[in-house]
Amino acid sequence: MGSEFVTLSLVPMTIGVLAAIACALPGNFLILRREALIGDAISHVVLPGIVAAFLLTGTVTSGPMLLGAAGAAVLAVVLIEAVKHLGRIEPGAAMGVVFTALFAGGVLLLEQSDTSGVHLDVEHALMGNLESLIWFDGTGWASLLDPAALATLPHELWRIAAACLVIALLTVVFWRPLALSTFDESFAASVGVPTRAMGLGLVITAALAAVAAFDAVGSIIVIAMFICPPATARLMTNRLGRQVLWSIAIAALSAVLGYVAAGYGPLWLGSDHAVSAAGMIATVSGILLAIACLCAPHRRRVGEAAATP
Amino acid sequence: METFLAALTLQAGYNAALVAVGAALLGLAAGAGGTFLFLRKRALVSDAVAHATLPGICLAFIAMASLGEDGRSLPGLLAGSAVTAVLGLLAVQWMVSRTRLAEDAAIGAVLSVFFGLGVVLLTVIQNLDTGRQAGLEGFLLGSTAGMLFEDAVIVAAGGGLVALLAYLLHRPMIIVAFDPDYAAASGIDVRRMDLAMMGLVTAVTVVGLKIVGLVLVVALLIIPPVTARFWTERASAVAPIAGLLGALAGYTGAALSASAPALPTGPVIVLVATAFFLVSLFVAPARGVLARLLAHRRFEARVHRRQGLLALSRAEPIHDRLTLAILSREGLIRPDGEPTEAGEREAARARHDERRWAVIRRQHQHTAQSERYDGLTPITEVLTPDEIAAVDREIAGAAPGGAA
Numbered sequence: 001m002g003s004e005f006v007t008l009s010l011v012p013m014t015i016g017v018l019a020a021i022a023c024a025l026p027g028n029f030l031i032l033r034r035e036a037l038i039g040d041a042i043s044h045v046v047l048p049g050i051v052a053a054f055l056l057t058g059t060v061t062s063g064p065m066l067l068g069a070a071g072a073a074v075l076a077v078v079l080i081e082a083v084k085h086l087g088r089i090e091p092g093a094a095m096g097v098v099f100t101a102l103f104a105g106g107v108l109l110l111e112q113s114d115t116s117g118v119h120l121d122v123e124h125a126l127m128g129n130l131e132s133l134i135w136f137d138g139t140g141w142a143s144l145l146d147p148a149a150l151a152t153l154p155h156e157l158w159r160i161a162a163a164c165l166v167i168a169l170l171t172v173v174f175w176r177p178l179a180l181s182t183f184d185e186s187f188a189a190s191v192g193v194p195t196r197a198m199g200l201g202l203v204i205t206a207a208l209a210a211v212a213a214f215d216a217v218g219s220i221i222v223i224a225m226f227i228c229p230p231a232t233a234r235l236m237t238n239r240l241g242r243q244v245l246w247s248i249a250i251a252a253l254s255a256v257l258g259y260v261a262a263g264y265g266p267l268w269l270g271s272d273h274a275v276s277a278a279g280m281i282a283t284v285s286g287i288l289l290a291i292a293c294l295c296a297p298h299r300r301r302v303g304e305a306a307a308t309p
Numbered sequence: 310m311e312t313f314l315a316a317l318t319l320q321a322g323y324n325a326a327l328v329a330v331g332a333a334l335l336g337l338a339a340g341a342g343g344t345f346l347f348l349r350k351r352a353l354v355s356d357a358v359a360h361a362t363l364p365g366i367c368l369a370f371i372a373m374a375s376l377g378e379d380g381r382s383l384p385g386l387l388a389g390s391a392v393t394a395v396l397g398l399l400a401v402q403w404m405v406s407r408t409r410l411a412e413d414a415a416i417g418a419v420l421s422v423f424f425g426l427g428v429v430l431l432t433v434i435q436n437l438d439t440g441r442q443a444g445l446e447g448f449l450l451g452s453t454a455g456m457l458f459e460d461a462v463i464v465a466a467g468g469g470l471v472a473l474l475a476y477l478l479h480r481p482m483i484i485v486a487f488d489p490d491y492a493a494a495s496g497i498d499v500r501r502m503d504l505a506m507m508g509l510v511t512a513v514t515v516v517g518l519k520i521v522g523l524v525l526v527v528a529l530l531i532i533p534p535v536t537a538r539f540w541t542e543r544a545s546a547v548a549p550i551a552g553l554l555g556a557l558a559g560y561t562g563a564a565l566s567a568s569a570p571a572l573p574t575g576p577v578i579v580l581v582a583t584a585f586f587l588v589s590l591f592v593a594p595a596r597g598v599l600a601r602l603l604a605h606r607r608f609e610a611r612v613h614r615r616q617g618l619l620a621l622s623r624a625e626p627i628h629d630r631l632t633l634a635i636l637s638r639e640g641l642i643r644p645d646g647e648p649t650e651a652g653e654r655e656a657a658r659a660r661h662d663e664r665r666w667a668v669i670r671r672q673h674q675h676t677a678q679s680e681r682y683d684g685l686t687p688i689t690e691v692l693t694p695d696e697i698a699a700v701d702r703e704i705a706g707a708a709p710g711g712a713a
Contacts, residue, residue, distance in 0.1 A: 100528030282425025
């Protein structure tokens with residue numbers, strides 16, 4: 001745990017943890033509302049969003065990219081609603097139609113346009129490049145107190161930190177109306193909670209998390225963190241507050257364990273190449289979920305516990 | 310354009326022709342198989358199955374490479390993908406039945422975790438000495454350019470196989486998809502049919518890996534059935550129409566993709582299917598948006614016509630513009646709003662029908678019929694001429710005393 005750790009691993013690990021938490025927070029409400037796959041849809045349409053932004057502006061700077069991705073996410077949500085109502089199609093199928101069509105459009109645009117000069121490709125969008133976010137000037141733990149070195153921290157770190165903070169604040173501020181409209185929509189509406197706005201706001205927050213996290217960690221982590229930590233937490237407790245805290249802890253644990261396993265695991269096994277950190281974080285979150293499915297205290301449906309031995 | 314036409318008529322080379330035929334057969338099987346998923350409201354389960362193929366592909370590559378074989382052998386990779394696809398499917402079903410997690414959460418968890426594991430294995434393969442040119446990334450989005458002849462044959466044969474499978478299973482599956490209880494009562498093992506349905510979906514996914522890729526193969530299973538639903542109200546017709554649409558999308562998409570560089574097969578096929586969807590959403594005669602809009606308009610016109618006629622019969626002034634427009638278009642009123650001769654006749658008839666309805670609704674024996682009173686159904690559709698005559702006699706009998 002010396003200077004090499006600070007240079008190579010501290011920043012990616014922190015980004016991984018922040019991205020995981022940012023996604024897990026809205027994920028809690030998404031899985032309770034049975035909208036878990038909205039996260040899946042959003043993370044697929046991020047690609048067409050950034051491709052469109054690149055084609056319009058001609059640059060790969062983060063501002064337009066973020067706007068493009070956020071725009072695509074909102075567009076996808078609107079289109080899903082439109083297909084659902086215009087065609088009277090069940091939500092799952094409507095989602096499947098919209099996100100595959102948009103994703104296919106994004107891939108085609110990408111292949112058709114000349115992006116050879118810039119770092120923009122499908123695999124990067126899916127897998128991220130967590131490992132490459134190296135802090136060159138972070139030469140040791142002392143660098144954390146050195147303003148000159150701090151100024152050279154990868155900008156992805158600040159972006160995901162800001163997004164995580166905003167999402168945490170939104171969760172706290174809208175806690176009551178969000179919880180009410182999640183558990184009992186008609187009661188929430190009767191006491192004056194704008195349930196439709198809550199639903200839309202949740203989806204937009206999820207899109208914000210997906211977009212901020214995607215650049216650093218890729219789509220897989222985004223989907224995995226939307227779903228696995230909250231699902232694990234759901235099996236641990238019946239109380240929403242505790243579930244959210246559990247999900248934060250599990251998300252952070254997945255990110256740290258996954259990053260360490262990807263970076264150092266192969267070394268311990270005698271190979272000198274690291275494996276994908278993003279993939280490993282998703283895998284670890286899945287292992288944690290599997291453990292919870294086998295032995296978490298609240299893994300069964302209410303009333304089932306007594307019936308099955 | 311010329312190359313596109315050449316590809317459409319299978320003249321763009323042996324491999325391209327095989328791929329186009331394979332894509333058409335795959336689309337046929339996917340459209341038909343996806344119909345059952347869609348009708349069972351489980352469309353997105355296929356997304357979990359598709360993403361769960363990635364670790365299988367990678368493990369098969371590693372296994373074959375470490376045995377000294379060619380790791381890129383397509384049959385081996387597809388066999389590996391099928392193994393983890395089934396594992397992913399079982400994981401979804403296990404989570405739904407054994408824990409309190411809903412199906413959407415189980416799908417998302419399996420999809421992302423299996424895919425994440427696959428990405429880890431991809432990086433392992435990149436670090437192997439033999440893995441540098443593995444080209445496994447082609448399975449993400451499909452790649453048919455520069456395909457080996459043997460692989461093209463496998464793709465075409467696989468397409469044929471899944472199409473055959475879909476055909477053999479379609480009858481019991483339709484029954485199960487629409488009415489599981491009836492299916493169970495008529496001796497069909499619903500659980501086994503569900504299993505067969507998922508088997509078909511897995512087979513379609515595995516065959517589709519090389520053509521459309523694992524990220525997009527789910528589109529072939531979802532978009533054609535959703536599109537077909539717009540064209541028919543008949544349950545048994547959805548699957549064949551979906552199969553046809555899928556085959557068309559597969560064939561045209563593959564041909565388009567073969568006709569120009571930088572047109573990847575998978576996305577092009579999906580976009581062709583999406584184009585069919587968009588057209589159908591708006592213009593399909595059975596359930597399209599336009600058809601529903603027109604039906605609504607016709608209904609509205611009938612309501613206004615009747616209300617206008619009743620107003621005429623009571624000599625009340627009509628103010629509603631739409632009512633006036635409809636009546637004058639049919640020549641029932643003059644420009645000044647007074648009824649024409651035909652208008653008088655129609656108004657009297659509407660009035661008379663209204664009196665008949667009043668009698669029917671008063672009489673007990675007509676309960677079933679009187680429930681059909683919505684002001685629009687013609688009385689001749691509800692009662693026989695004899696019954697109408699009886700009603701008329703009653704009106705005539707009551708008229709002297711009552712307020713006619």
